[in-house]
Amino acid sequence: MSEIPLHWNLVLSAFLFTIGIVGVLTRRNTLVIYMSVELMLNAANLALVAFSRQWRHLDGQVMVFFVMTVAAAEVAVGLGLIVAIFRNREHTVDVDSMNVMKW
């Protein structure tokens, strides 16, 4: 089962992480920015699983489990924040209009 080299997984992980960075930098829709953050978290997970297989430790896979849990908590709170800002402010999800913390 070790036909796939470690490098290939890491290069794929780097590609996905970079695409996530570009998404965060170029998009102005808060929801799409959150999806880009998810892309980056998944790229990190892929690297962890690849290292876990390469060095024959299951610890990396347990780390991925924790990353997924933290991502779920982050999405719940983040989307709650977006909904709260949408209700109380401009009725928009554009980050450029969310530049005031007090109202």
Add this chain to the structure above:
Amino acid sequence: MSAPVIIFILVAFVAVTSAVMVITQKDPVHSALWLILNLVSLAVIYYLLNAPFLMAVQLIVYAGAIVVLFLFVVMLLAAGKEEGAHPHLGWLRPAAWIAAAAFLVGIVTVGWLQIAPPDSGGTPTPMGDPASIGRLLYSRYLLPFEATSILLLAALVGALYLGRRYEGDHTDDYGETEGTNV
């Protein structure tokens, strides 16, 4: 080339393509649907990497729960409109692509030069089945596991607090006072 290698190449192509589609779609609903494809392709790669339990968790938690939450919020807020034009940010997009390309070249180069894979003899590759993951989770990682439960509880309370209505708030989600538009 054996079957796992061919499957890996195909699935990696799907993963990169769907990730690019996530960040280029104008409609956030389309982004969320492409995100599902990306997460499913990563689940296939997890299976190729001897992690069947993580494949199941990826499909259930990410593709099942998190993307559904995204779709729910996108549709609740009717946020399908593309963001407005930002003329003063026109230079940011090419700059972001150039910086990302430089980052990618750097990380791949450094990774390729620095990482020497260990010899593949010796102990067999452990299989990430639920039993072994759970044994590790409840022995060496017991304290982080309990901390995770506190984190999820805090996230639950925080999300409830953020989503509540204020006292005396008689407006609906679109800022219109109830009863005026009947």
